[in-house]
Amino acid sequence: MTRFSEALIPTLRESPADAEATSHKLLVRAGMVRQLGAGLWTFLPAGWRVHRKVEAIIREEMDAIGGQEMLMPVLQPADLWTKTGRVGIEELFKLEDRKGSDLVLAMTHEEAITAHVASEVRSWRDLPKLLYQLQVKERDEPRPRAGILRTREFVMKDAYSFDRDEEGLDRSYEACIGAYDRIFDRCGLSWYRVASDVGMMGGQGADEYMAPCAAGEDEVAISAGYAANVDVAIGTPEPVELPEGRDAPLEVETPGLTTVEEVSGALGVPEGALIKAVPFTGDTGEVVMALVRGDDEVNPILLGNAAGLDLRPSTEGEISDRIGPPGFIGPVGTEVRVIKDSQVTGRGLVCGANAADRHLQGVEPGRDFACEEHDIRRVREGDSAPDGSPIRLEPAIEIGNIFKLGTRYSEALGATFLDEDGRVRPIVMGSYGIGPARIVAALAEQGADEAGLSWPASVAPWQVELVALGKGDDETTRIAADLYRELRDSGVEVLFDDREAGAGQKLTDAELIGCPLRIVVGRKGVEAGELEASWRASGDDFTIPLDQGTVRIGQLVAEMS
RNA sequence: CGGGGCGUGGCGCAGCCUGGUAGCGCACCUGCUUUGGGAGCAGGGGGUCGCUGGUUCAAAUCCAGUCGCCCCGACCA
Missing domain, CATH: 3.30.930.10 (Bira Bifunctional Protein; Domain 2)
Structure with a gap:
């Protein structure tokens, strides 16, 4: 081999x-x-x-x-x-x-x-x-x-x-x-x-x-x-506890508060109670306002598919011209197309008022603004999958x-x-x-550990790495060379480390290369009449009687594949 | 395309700031010793310091340009 x-x-x-x-x-x-x-x-x-x-x-x-x-x-x-x-x-x-x-x-x-x-x-x-x-x-x-x-x-x-x-x-x-x-x-x-x-x-x-x-x-x-x-x-997030609803939206002052964090803090409502309005511009020039929960992000791919448009984030200029002051925009009263994530529901929501330093409280989709509804939020760790199990x-x-x-x-x-x-x-x-x-x-990547690679038997470069620890032509080297020839002739894919190198180098290289089965022929083993075998993946080691080497290794190789 | 970093023997790096005979470890070659987790001693080979131009008596080192490579982001059938 x-x-x-x-x-x-x-x-x-x-x-x-x-x-x-x-x-x-x-x-x-x-x-x-x-x-x-x-x-x-x-x-x-x-x-x-x-x-x-x-x-x-x-x-x-x-x-x-x-x-x-x-x-x-x-x-x-x-x-x-x-x-x-x-x-x-x-x-x-x-x-x-x-x-x-x-x-x-x-x-x-x-x-x-x-x-x-x-x-x-x-x-x-x-x-x-x-x-x-x-x-x-x-x-x-x-x-x-x-x-x-x-x-x-x-x-x-x-x-x-x-x-x-x-x-x-x-x-x-x-x-x-x-x-x-x-x-x-x-x-x-x-x-x-x-x-x-x-x-x-x-x-x-x-x-x-x-x-x-x-x-x-x-x-x-x-x-x-x-x-x-x-x-x-698409996942389902934990529900949010919303503040009380109102009969009509209430405009409140939120001077200089443009982020979800700032607004939710100032108004004392959870971030999820906010409606995050994210404007996108299509290749046609059309502006679309995407609405997701304040603690969610828009998934541009889901949004693009829902809108049927190639979309990019709108520029500040486009936002000012078509919707309202950036940081304070919202779906109520806007004239652009609105696509709402299906998780934005309920009464008592908060959104931008399309007026500088103003937000609206007590907003309710459907009642206060019209929109299309799709799943457009980006999935998050911990969301529930359709079958209820948690997503990672x-x-x-x-x-x-x-x-x-x-x-x-x-x-x-x-x-x-x-x-x-x-x-x-x-x-x-x-x-x-x-x-x-x-x-x-x-x-x-999947098989690696600190010592190196570890290949599944089906794709390993060689099924077996045979390491001869001796040097020159001492007894262990001759035994290893004989075993190598027998394994090769019986069809085993074997990498025979016959280099004139130290034991440490050969053993570390074997772990680095990651053949599934390693067989060591060394003085200690030979004196005991044994080959020393170990599995790369588990690290489990065992011995094989010298005179059964070819047969046993052949069996192990057959079993691994 | 935006941001950051790096180019010095095969590999990993120092030297650069403050210009003045290019160094270290590993690897390699020869000899002897050694041989169960990357050996020891002795001797030796190998680099126009990415490239081009400039400054200078003198450039790995300073300046300009250029090429290559890596990482983050954007992008990615």
């Missing part, structure tokens, strides 16, 4: 100075990855072994649901991207060839695959199809970060489904969910499938697969029976995503077919991505 002395596994005693994330530090220290430039990473042999094992699991599960693997170019004519309207995306790398033709480096492959399917698929009989590839993607990221977590070039498994209609898409989508669930389970990850924002991909539905880890750049709202990206998560927020890294694309790409690129009635119809598409490198990083 692999002799450490002959392999390129450059372990490091210290972390690189610019590393912050655990996975970044440990993957570099374990000699698995190296940086070539910002967001540009090389997988060294040990790291690539892990990556390839993840790929193999992906291939098996995609093939199992009828996926067909293929390979498309990364370098593509810009023309295709003009047709789908994606050529303007800032993250898209653009370049010219020597003839001046416009090219792009693909960030995903919807354009390419749809162009092929458009020219090859004619009839309803040709559908459905599920096609996938493992291919490099290129993205001009504004900020690559955290080692291999967010890079400018990375391998992605991208799959695309092509169906005759929505029902077919639903079936393809469900099949992919099944495959994805199995893939992440088999990789040994802790993961969640969460509802997500459909984003710029458009389409009718989207789920993300998230792996919780400290270095994650997303946040997930999780409870016993609920999981959603915080971007779209966890950082997580996105490891996969699936979209119901619909016909956006097929219409743009003329991917149509003739149905059974002879009508031309656009193919209904789905898109399904997985980032193997992110799985590697998430596993590194």
Whole structure:
């Protein structure tokens, strides 16, 4: 299999100075990855072994649901991207060839695959199809970060489904969910499938697969029976005790008090009794006033979806012109569109009076102002999920995503077919991505301890690390070398540390690299007729009789996978 | 794009403020000793101090510009 002395596994005693994330530090220290430039990473042999094992699991599960693997170019004519309207995306790398033709480096492959399917698929009989590839993607990221977590070039498994209609898409989508669930389970990850924002991909539905880890750049709202990206998560907060209602709003003086904290303090009401009015301006110039409880924040994504607009926070000038003095605005008497969070209810609420240094008490939605009602507040730790269980927020890294694309790409690129009635119809598409490198990083984060990495057996670079403590050609070294050959010949993936190095270095490196099972051949053990074995994950150790080494280790390896 | 930080042998760092022959630890090479948690002794190799320009008798050090990298935020199919 692999002799450490002959392999390129450059372990490091210290972390690189610019590393912050655990996975970044440990993957570099374990000699698995190296940086070539910002967001540009090389997988060294040990790291690539892990990556390839993840790929193999992906291939098996995609093939199992009828996926067909293929390979498309990364370098593509810009023309295709003009047709789908994606050529303007800032993250898209653009370049010219020597003839001046416009090219792009693909960030995903919807354009390419749809162009092929458009020219090859004619009839309803040709559908459905599920096609996938493992291919490099290129993205001009504004900020690559955290080692291999967010890079400018990375391998992605991208799959695309092509169906005759929505029902077919639903079936393809469900099949992919099944495959994805199995893939992440088999990789040994802790993961969640969460509802997500459909984003710029458009389409009718989207789920993300998230792996919780400290270095994650997303946040997930999780409870016993609920999981959603915080971007779209909806929870129910603790109710607020409101002051007495009134027959009509009462204007009170609140000189210079513009924050929720100041107003609630001055009036002696809980922050949740205030109505926080947050103005947004749409791409059309329309101003929308979002209302949430004083102790809540507006979730701009939920608000944007509710409003059906692309929104940005309004400027002070827009607020003054269209609503009232900033700091004192409210929904009563305003002429702009008002969208109220469903948690803003009851009598006795407090809001800005749209007059300087004035607030209104005893306000009641519906009676005192008209509005649309949606869930637009940002979820908070401790909220209740729909099933009543408490929500917690966890950082997580996105490891996969699936979209119901619909016909956006097929219409743009003329991917149509003739149905059974002879009508031309656009193919209904789905898109399904997985980032193997992110799985590697998430596993590194999830399994790490003070000593280093710890890989699940299914994706470990080697199943066993065999450490020979002796030096030169003493007896222990010969025994270790014999055991290595036997294990290798019996099909065990074994990393044999045969280096001329001190025991401390070899043992620490074994913990750093994180193979599931470590076997030590040393003088003490050999004198007792034993091999010393230990599990990386639990630290449990035990001995194996020397003469049963190959057989027992073979059994343990079979059991672990 | 806004803010902050860093570029000095392979890695981690000091030196810069106050200009004057480039240093430390680890790693590496040779020899001897050593071998159960990152060994010891002796000898040795390796750096145009990111780059360009300026100031100066003299620049790692001062000035200007530029490139690269990291972190926070914005952004992120």
